[in-house]
Amino acid sequence: MLSPKARLFWPIAIVWLALDIVTKRLALAHLWPPGVPHEFLGEYARFTLAFNRGAAMGLSLGEWSRPFFSIVGLLILGVLFWLYRQSAPESRLKPAVLAFVVAGAIGNLIDRFRWEYGVVDFIDLGIGTVRFWTFNVADMGISLGAIALAFILGREEPPAEAGSG
Secondary structure, eight states, X not given: OOOHHHHHHHHHHHHHHHHHHHHHHHHHHHSOSXXXXXXXXXXXXXXXXXXESSSGGGOOOGGGHHHHHHHHHHHHHHHHXXXXXXXXXXXXXHHHHHHHHHHHHHHHHHHHHHOTTOEEEEXXXXXXXXXXXXXXXXXXXXXXXXXXXXXXXXXXXXXXXXXXX
């Protein structure tokens, strides 16, 4: 029987990953060519197809970006799964937040592994020429999940040291 944390973690991770994959496929099918904005909520929210070969906010290591960020992504996934396994079986909030980060990391890794273009981004927010960087559903899970996870981890009690007391 699945623990409460598993009953929460796996459905969230699978649904968020599926949403990321489906929205990226829709972006590739309907937003071609890259760089052309399609207004959704006026100039404030647009869909603009972009490919990110680097990391968040356009961080790039040139020709080493793809292998480096793929390895970093795999290492981060290892840490995230370790955090999941360390959480109590009855835990709910931490596994739910971890699910969004894990799904986002996997979604972006899929893009890195499947082709050399980079990660598919398409959500474009801003006002006029002042724009946030273009992102995707995976990035939302990673960013918001990481903020929530930092808050959760910051509030956790440190484990009691062995032999004390």
